[in-house]
Amino acid sequence: MELKQKVSTTGLRILSVLDILLKGPASKNEISDSLVKIPWIKNITKETIGLDINTLKSAGFEIENMGKAANYRYKINWSPIKFKLTKKELSVLCNLKNAVIELSEPYYIIKLYRLFEKITQFIEDDDNINELMNFQYFLNVDFTLLNELYTLIKRKKEVKLLYNSPDFGHKEILIKLKEIKYNNSKLYLTGYSPNYPNVAVLRVDNIIQVLKILKPKEKTIKPKMNTVVYKIKADAKNKTNLMDEEKVISQNNNFIKIELKSDNDFMIIQRLLNFGSDLVYIKNKDIEEKYISKLSAIKEIYKGE
């Protein structure tokens, strides 16, 4: 096939080599196999491909030969084909990303992270890239492990985890997986474990690996579900998101009455503390006592002032 317009055939061949390498690593043989499919490119030798790769290097592409183990494939590590973001565009994108982190489900946040990872390869300026890729808490999460946990939860598995406990360092935990929850911009794995009297709540970024997948035992002793009723100032709803487990029972201009069902008293108390002075009333006496006791312990730290 002849080209209708006057073109630079060498230029066209090099652009084709570039196109192949931008799609992924390729060896000289693989590049050659792809090039022969293009009708106007003839007489491709390994030497020509080598020269073309050198031309691309001179144009600013960082190309690496991956060595014997990777069949001497060439890989583009850095490409000068990039676009610039203006300050305003960067600021809008970062605000949007932060809003997504505040509002969205972890599943979408991770997908957005992966998408930004791809896009930022084509963005100039490392500072801009760093700002865009700052996904706060999610930078500490191993997405492969998270995917594995999601799959195991779906299959209702019992597993042995290696966990980096803030108290005791690395330890093994046997747990029947329940769910992954996104709360206060952090991910938690919950489940039933003989190591914990209540429901076990483990921060996902502290989980190192799944050591073993076990067949679930026939009976899991589930902790008792507690229903707590409390009242918060009506304005508090403007400053926080209610959790999925929280149900508004009634509300007026001044107060909102909420019912929270949970099998973990520790989480309940944490939630109540998180309302600060917006919490006006707790109906359940046992929970209220635990709440006051926690506050009294804090007060002890400042004793004498």
Next chain:
Amino acid sequence: MKTKNLSTPLKIIKILKLMTEKPVALEEIMSFLEEDNSFVNKETISKYFATLRNAGCDIQKRKNKFYIKYPVLNFTNTELSTLSILQKTASNLCSKKDNDEFLKFIDKLFTLVDKTEVNYYKNILQNSENKSLIDKELTNRFKDKIETISQFMGASAQKIKITYQEKIYNIIPLKFHYFKHSICLFGYDCLNKVNKNFSLSHISDIKQTPILAQNMDFSLSTTFKIKGRLKNGYLLKEGEILSSYDDYAIVTNKNEDKEVLFKRLLKYGTYCEVLYPKSDREKFINLVENLISRHTQNA
């Protein structure tokens, strides 16, 4: 000394790089190449364009400038769907001006994306399954306030005077915080020298002041000590500085709304102690005492 002239392929790649950065006029391309002692005429550039077109680039002339689309970025359908959700969220969440900026970014991005993928993207934008992450009704409710405040944010930030729950505040607007049912303006309260969240539903008046926002390095930081398991697992928030010691760590928090910060510190229980400034320490102790007193009375 005579500089070696660039080879044709190198010139083509240089032109490609230049055009992906911004639309350019023919003269700009010529003078760009002249910097490398490569002198080319219009006919040669036309040959280079033909080469680029044959390699899959779409080059179009608009108002004397050449625009290139070089499809090197391949998105999967899932990635395009993720992007469409982001675009829908931007249109619901951002002011008109900011949304235009987002669309400019999309235009730039799509200069590197294949036409088929762009068309697929346009189709899924119409798809009702990919919903915005924020309710249009919520942003509509505050649309005017967001538009007004947005003008005074960013590089040309200006102090504004707001009436909030019947009190007047002089603030430097910093950003918006989004919740499922509300939106807050996060700003620097100039009088109290703290950052604070202002729920948009309680802002009744916004007035521009002629004062430009200046460096906010003088805002009062809160310093607290963390220990035990909290020290081991603590994740720094934006703008926090941590100094670690053997048994404890000292955290300085500059950015967070004090009310939000204190609520967070309450959750840390006995693993945390507010140190400085004295006024914050006293406020925190008061908060704890008031809560104990309120709930003891209830009991």
